[in-house]
Amino acid sequence: VLDAIRSTGYRHNALARTLARGGSTYTIGVALSAQSNPYLTDLVAPIEASATARGSLMLLGETHEDADAEHRLVGALLERRVDGLILAPSPGSAERTLPMLRESGLPAVLIDRAVDAEHFDQVASDNVEPMAALVDHLAGHGHRRIAIVTGLAGLSTTTERLAGYRRGLERNDLPADPAYEVAGGSEATEAGLAMERLWGLPERPTAVVTGNNYMTVGVLKSLRQMGITVPDDLAIGSFDDFEWSDLLDPPLTAVAQNWTTIGHRAIELLTARMTDPDRPYRTERIVASLMLRQSCGCA
Amino acid sequence: VLDAIRSTGYRHNALARTLARGGSTYTIGVALSAQSNPYLTDLVAPIEASATARGSLMLLGETHEDADAEHRLVGALLERRVDGLILAPSPGSAERTLPMLRESGLPAVLIDRAVDAEHFDQVASDNVEPMAALVDHLAGHGHRRIAIVTGLAGLSTTTERLAGYRRGLERNDLPADPAYEVAGGSEATEAGLAMERLWGLPERPTAVVTGNNYMTVGVLKSLRQMGITVPDDLAIGSFDDFEWSDLLDPPLTAVAQNWTTIGHRAIELLTARMTDPDRPYRTERIVASLMLRQSCGCA
DNA sequence: CTGAAAGCGCTAACAG
DNA sequence: CTGTTAGCGCTTTCAG
Numbered sequence: 001v002l003d004a005i006r007s008t009g010y011r012h013n014a015l016a017r018t019l020a021r022g023g024s025t026y027t028i029g030v031a032l033s034a035q036s037n038p039y040l041t042d043l044v045a046p047i048e049a050s051a052t053a054r055g056s057l058m059l060l061g062e063t064h065e066d067a068d069a070e071h072r073l074v075g076a077l078l079e080r081r082v083d084g085l086i087l088a089p090s091p092g093s094a095e096r097t098l099p100m101l102r103e104s105g106l107p108a109v110l111i112d113r114a115v116d117a118e119h120f121d122q123v124a125s126d127n128v129e130p131m132a133a134l135v136d137h138l139a140g141h142g143h144r145r146i147a148i149v150t151g152l153a154g155l156s157t158t159t160e161r162l163a164g165y166r167r168g169l170e171r172n173d174l175p176a177d178p179a180y181e182v183a184g185g186s187e188a189t190e191a192g193l194a195m196e197r198l199w200g201l202p203e204r205p206t207a208v209v210t211g212n213n214y215m216t217v218g219v220l221k222s223l224r225q226m227g228i229t230v231p232d233d234l235a236i237g238s239f240d241d242f243e244w245s246d247l248l249d250p251p252l253t254a255v256a257q258n259w260t261t262i263g264h265r266a267i268e269l270l271t272a273r274m275t276d277p278d279r280p281y282r283t284e285r286i287v288a289s290l291m292l293r294q295s296c297g298c299a
Numbered sequence: 300v301l302d303a304i305r306s307t308g309y310r311h312n313a314l315a316r317t318l319a320r321g322g323s324t325y326t327i328g329v330a331l332s333a334q335s336n337p338y339l340t341d342l343v344a345p346i347e348a349s350a351t352a353r354g355s356l357m358l359l360g361e362t363h364e365d366a367d368a369e370h371r372l373v374g375a376l377l378e379r380r381v382d383g384l385i386l387a388p389s390p391g392s393a394e395r396t397l398p399m400l401r402e403s404g405l406p407a408v409l410i411d412r413a414v415d416a417e418h419f420d421q422v423a424s425d426n427v428e429p430m431a432a433l434v435d436h437l438a439g440h441g442h443r444r445i446a447i448v449t450g451l452a453g454l455s456t457t458t459e460r461l462a463g464y465r466r467g468l469e470r471n472d473l474p475a476d477p478a479y480e481v482a483g484g485s486e487a488t489e490a491g492l493a494m495e496r497l498w499g500l501p502e503r504p505t506a507v508v509t510g511n512n513y514m515t516v517g518v519l520k521s522l523r524q525m526g527i528t529v530p531d532d533l534a535i536g537s538f539d540d541f542e543w544s545d546l547l548d549p550p551l552t553a554v555a556q557n558w559t560t561i562g563h564r565a566i567e568l569l570t571a572r573m574t575d576p577d578r579p580y581r582t583e584r585i586v587a588s589l590m591l592r593q594s595c596g597c598a
Numbered sequence: 599c600t601g602a603a604a605g606c607g608c609t610a611a612c613a614g
Numbered sequence: 615c616t617g618t619t620a621g622c623g624c625t626t627t628c629a630g
Contacts (some may be wrong), residue, residue, distance in 0.1 A: 009402055009403065009404070011377050011378055011403065012378050012607095012608085013318075013378065013380065013600050013606090013608065014375075014378040014379045014380070014608095015314045015317055015318055015324070015379070015380055015606095015607080015608090016318055016606075016607035016608040016609090016622090017607080017608055017609070018314055018608090018622090019312075019314055019606090019607080019608070019609095019621095019622045019623065019624090020607075020608040020609040020610080020621080021317055021608085021609060021610085021622080021624055022609095022622060023609095025314070027358070027379075034339075034340045034343060034344065034347075035340070035344070038340065038542075040333075040339060040340055041333045041334070041337065041339055044333060044359075045333065045334070045361075048333075048359075048360070048361050052360075052361070052368075055375075057358055057359070057360050057375055057376070057379070058358070058359045058360070059326070059356050059358055059359075060343075060347075060356070060357045060358075060359045061347070061351075061356050061357070062347050069351075073356075076313075076354075076356055077309050077356070079311050079312065079313040079315070080313045080314070080326075080356070081312065081314055092421075102309065103308055104310065105308070115522060125537065137306070186520055196367075215541060217542075217546070220546055221545075221546070223545075230409065242543060243540075244516060244547070245515075246549065247516070247520075247547050247548065248543065248546050248547060249546065249547065249548030249549075250548075251346055295513055311623095311624085312622090312623055312624065313624095314622095314623080314624090315606090315622075315623035315624040315625090316605045316623080316624055316625075317606090317624090318605095318607065318608085318622090318623080318624070318625095319605080319606055319623075319624040319625040319626080320606080320624085320625060320626085321606060321625095
């Protein structure tokens with residue numbers, strides 16, 4: 001019999017089994033935009049570890065930060081009968097994807113952007129306080145004109161980090177100047193342009209904070225191009241850290257999100273919900289840590 | 300009827316459909332070690348784009364660079380009836396995974412490490428010539444004692460890059476000194492130690508090349524710790540580039556693998572094989588480009 | 599052209 | 615305890 005198995009090249013059909021059992025597929029869906037998440041690896045590692053532990057695989061899809069693509073993707077995941085879903089909601093998610101997901105009854109947890117605490121488990125970085133702390137630190141170095149390059153409008157992360165920036169200004173008795181809040185589009189090129197605009201201001205800022213890693217790169221490059229010295233001409237603090245930040249010139253002061261923890265908590269919340277669908281929804285905020293290096297003016 | 304659909308919360312069952320049709324699952328498997336591939340995003344983007352184009356999703360799994368884990372993973376992928384597989388073979392793949400894969404008849408393409416041109420389509424970087432070119436360049440700067448920090452023994456990439464290093468030495472009439480070939484274990488910490496050993500040599504090298512990005516980081520950190528100035532005390536050239544290499548201090552001269560192209564070609568070869576299972580096997584080598592910056596001694 | 603029936607590869611609940 | 619049968623949710627074929 002076993003010989004026959006060998007010679008026929010027989011393989012168990014997991015699909016048929018699932019269908020017959022009416023049970024689980026041992027597959028969990030992960031929907032996010034890899035493009036806008038360079039920390040994919042960190043985030044996904046704990047998810048995959050936990051998946052492997054229960055004999056599951058990850059069905060990975062790209063949302064492309066697009067409500068439509070996301071809707072299709074989640075639909076496809078639903079049809080493939082994943083046991084659970086981890087989703088980094090795109091802008092516009094709330095219109096169609098989230099309602100659909102809710103009605104489907106599929107255990108799901110939202111990551112990165114916290115958008116619906118009423119109906120979903122969520123895990124995201126605390127964006128406000130760490131950004132405020134970054135401003136605190138810059139103010140502590142004596143800066144009074146601190147600007148920000150903000151991300152794409154409509155993203156909860158953008159809103160929250162901007163709020164953190166303003167909170168930071170306020171509690172250091174610094175005036176909030178709209179001219180110092182420039183849009184960097186969450187991406188390098190636009191952020192570089194935004195930086196040039198800031199530098200062209202009659203009253204230049206002496207320090208700047210950026211809303212994410214891509215914008216940091218854009219700002220750094222445009223600074224280098226303009227021949228501006230960090231931190232002497234301009235101090236800089238980044239929201240989002242790089243793996244090689246201390247090899248940069250100068251080493252970059254940054255807020256490091258704890259992606260591994262986010263992934264970890266996400267998969268924990270997901271398994272919890274899979275075992276008990278009726279438990280109350282939780283939104284967890286993960287602390288992000290301020291990594292003090294030299295771009296802020298520290299020695 | 301459509302109302303009923305809505306109210307029942309009906310969803311098409313893709314599994315049942317596949318079973319009934321005996322057709323494809325519209326899922327392609329991707330098996331690699333994310334841990335050892337920081338370029339995951341670049342690599343995966345074209346794969347996912349192409350998958351999306353044909354209405355497929357990616358079933359992603361980790362090999363953990365472990366023959367056993369890899370074997371289980373590929374088995375699970377097979378049972379889930381993926382339409383095709385893209386695999387970055389771990390060391391030891393040839394013992395069990397590749398034979399199994401071969402017998403299964405599943406369209407597959409091997410990436411990153413070229414290990415079996417007889418029975419598989421493969422896509423990998425050209426490792427030899429770019430590494431030799433890096434040595435050429437260093438020799439051109441006048442260096443005569445050029446060392447290498449090599450990767451894990453047994454990996455085809457390690458072997459090939461070492462071969463490239465030796466070819467580079469030879470064609471510049473430089474002697475090959477075994478003391479200058481130190482093992483960095485493909486990972487940062489060990490590479491840092493290897494660098495210290497190199498520096499402790501009676502006849503120190505004046506330049507060093509590294510076998511991958513992790514080892515580059517390790518070497519750079521250990522250099523910084525030892526207070527060695529790049530490129531004055533020691534010139535350095537890296538196999539593997541970083542997204543932010545030109546922001547490093549000094550900007551890093553590196554061989555940049557073209558991961559996007561690798562992913563692109565992989566998915567092309569895969570679809571080609573899916574449509575014609577009997578076509579001859581191809582191994583494609585993707586050119587890697589030498590990015591000249593300052594760590595090599597260029598102005 | 600609509601409607602019933604068979605079957606995809608399995609598992610679970612039956613008889614024997 | 616082994617062997618048969620029904621049925622998971624679909625698609626396809628074949629009658630009506």
